[in-house]
Amino acid sequence: MSEPESAGEVQGRTFLVTGANTGIGRATVAALARQGGRVYVASRSREKGEEAVARIRAAAGTEAVWFLPLDLADLDSVRACAEAFLARGEPLHVLVNNAGIGGAHGLTRQGFELTFGVNHLGHFALTNALLDCLTASAPARVVTVSSDSHYSARGIDFEALRRRAHGITGLREYAVSKLCNVLFSQELARRTADTGVTTYALHPGVVASDIWRRVPWPVRPLMTRRMLTVDEGAATSLYCATSPDVAQDSGKFYDKCAERAPSRVATPELAAELWKRSEAWTAPAA
Numbered sequence: 001m002s003e004p005e006s007a008g009e010v011q012g013r014t015f016l017v018t019g020a021n022t023g024i025g026r027a028t029v030a031a032l033a034r035q036g037g038r039v040y041v042a043s044r045s046r047e048k049g050e051e052a053v054a055r056i057r058a059a060a061g062t063e064a065v066w067f068l069p070l071d072l073a074d075l076d077s078v079r080a081c082a083e084a085f086l087a088r089g090e091p092l093h094v095l096v097n098n099a100g101i102g103g104a105h106g107l108t109r110q111g112f113e114l115t116f117g118v119n120h121l122g123h124f125a126l127t128n129a130l131l132d133c134l135t136a137s138a139p140a141r142v143v144t145v146s147s148d149s150h151y152s153a154r155g156i157d158f159e160a161l162r163r164r165a166h167g168i169t170g171l172r173e174y175a176v177s178k179l180c181n182v183l184f185s186q187e188l189a190r191r192t193a194d195t196g197v198t199t200y201a202l203h204p205g206v207v208a209s210d211i212w213r214r215v216p217w218p219v220r221p222l223m224t225r226r227m228l229t230v231d232e233g234a235a236t237s238l239y240c241a242t243s244p245d246v247a248q249d250s251g252k253f254y255d256k257c258a259e260r261a262p263s264r265v266a267t268p269e270l271a272a273e274l275w276k277r278s279e280a281w282t283a284p285a286a
């Protein structure tokens with residue numbers, strides 16, 4: 001795995017990475033910690049999260065890695081995570097929206113299709129809860145791990161986002177959620193123009209990570225046997241989070257540490273509609 005090009009882009013800066021107890025999130029945190037970053041590991045499992053923190057601290061030779069509880073399938077947990085970070089009173093230079101699931105079946109605590117709820121809606125709520133802090137810490141970045149699977153999504157059936165997924169693999173719902181990641185990054189870029197906050201969506205490569213843990217056996221090993229390692233998959237996340245080469249760019253899509261044109265379906269109009277609905281869906285109850 002390639003490390004950030006310059007420790008100057010990492011040293012002393014604060015990062016929050018979701019889904020960072022395992023997979024490419026953990027590999028991302030480990031690389032940032034080795035380069036002198038202050039890193040928060042946000043994940044659902046306290047036991048696994050704290051274990052990951054301990055191992056990363058030991059390997060990187062630093063104490064500047066901490067755990068935050070975060071269940072992206074529960075918007076109350078998302079808000080609590082943001083509040084816990086803000087209570088620490090420190091800047092936030094880079095938010096990496098890394099966590100994701102594939103092959104999921106079910107609903108979030110607030111009644112959204114589970115893959116959409118975790119991959120997009122939870123991250124939407126988290127980013128907006130931390131946006132003032134990011135802006136005050138500028139230059140700052142929001143990096144969202146999408147996928148080239150978003151090319152296979154033909155659009156968004158907004159009504160379907162309130163129903164359980166059907167089918168064995170859940171790949172259709174996964175593709176839609178990853179399209180939402182791209183649209184979110186584009187619209188966030190438009191909304192944060194001239195604030196010093198830049199945004200990036202990326203394809204990490206096809207990675208054999210825990211994102212596929214919900215795909216049933218024996219389909220899962222057939223899907224993952226030729227995929228990239230998690231260290232290889234973290235390279236583009238690290239590039240978007242730290243590289244000076246993209247410091248002035250915003251709202252673009254990256255693959256293999258290079259800009260790539262997103263799907264034609266990813267229009268400003270659809271991005272604005274998704275943002276409007278996401279904003280309403282994540283608003284705290286009165």
